[in-house]
Amino acid sequence: MVERVLYTVSGVLGVLSLMAMTLQGALSNRLVITAVIVIVASIVGIWLALRFAFWAAVWLLANSSLCALFLLSHLEQNHHAVQNYGFWALVIASWLLAWSSVTRFAEINTLSKSLKMSLSFLIPLIFGAWLLLLWEFITRGLEVPQVLLPAPSDIGDRFIHSMPTLWADFKQTFIKSVLTGYVMGCSAGFLVAIMIDRSPFLKRGLLPVGNLVAALPIVGIAPIMVMWFGFDWQSKAAVVVVMTFFPMLVNTVVGLSAASNIQLDLMKTYASGYWQALLKLRLPEALPFIFNALKINSTLALIGAIVAEFFGTPIVGMGFRISTEVGKMNVDMVWAEIAVAALAGSLFYAAIALIERMVTFWHPSMRTAKQ
Structure with a gap:
């Protein structure tokens, strides 16, 4: 039930992001593609969740990762994302897709022992990766001064x-x-x-x-x-x-x-x-x-x-x-x-x-x- 709510909210946010970008005149190819991915992933995710729980989780994880790549690419080309409400709607929608995939993976009990062990490492890895992604989106999208909080990419470069x-x-x-x-x-x-x-x-x-x-x-x-x-x-x-x-x-x-x-x-x-x-x-x-x-x-x-x-x-x-x-x-x-x-x-x-x-x-x- 919770997963269906997350899918629905993600799809709605994808539609709202397209509307917001159209009204603001801030349409970009990368963001439009990301919105389409979010909407399709949400619809297909609802269908897969009813039949194949594992493949639904894999589908959501793959699409949330693809959305993250497009959003990062958009930030590279457009450093001023503060006023682009469509961008932030897509960030939240992509995060909800990743959240749904983690929830699905955690609830699956009909897998082999080796696959369960792999998932025990994968789930915290997904969670940690999305924490870093949200950190990156917030610091760069809101133009947070580096003295207050540098982006993970800047920390990695220094490392x-x-x-x-x-x-x-x-x-x-x-x-x-x-x-x-x-x-x-x-x-x-x-x-x-x-x-x-x-x-x-x-x-x-x-x-x-x-x-x-x-x-x-x-x-x-x-x-x-x-x-x-x-x-x-x-x-x-x-x-x-x-x-x-x-x-x-x-x-x-x-x-x-x-x-x-x-x-x-x-x-x-x-x-x-x-x-x-x-x-x-x-x-x-x-x-x-x-x-x-x-x-x-x-x-x-x-x-x-x-x-x-x-x-x-x-x-x-x-x-x-x-x-x-x-x-x-x-x-x-x-x-x-x-x-x-x-x-x-x-x-x-x-x-x-x-x-x-x-x-x-x-x-x-x-x-x-x-x-």
């Missing part, structure tokens, strides 16, 4: 032409600061959690202190670490250690108590000692909690390292580049650095999530997620 600088910043921030601090902080948090589990005294005394330190702001820790460890990557790694230590500590302590009393009693009937019960029962039960901390820390580590670089660093690094380029009004370079950071953080998180699925495939939470 391509600044690869050596971006790579140097990535190495300084992510490879040196983030990875080093991440490994040290998570390892230390895990080992201290084992000690706390072994000693009730530490559990009562250290956890409250840990919660207090975890609440300290980054902007307060970073200058102190720079004073202690210098201006190079070591001070940023120290900030990352502080930020990743306590999430790992708390999650591991909670995870080690996840085993049920029946399971613990069963281990005792086999005369198992503390370390045997820890390695064969309690640590496996704690793995989901440990991986949860690893995933949380994957984003915290990158944020901490970038923020720490605002408080003193060599002339390289993501945080340094962002702070200096903002002062120069090179906002496209700032967004390029943000894109690198977002991509690195997302891939880092995805890698840990993939390892989690491989290691904890036996856990009920993983089996439920697969279903």
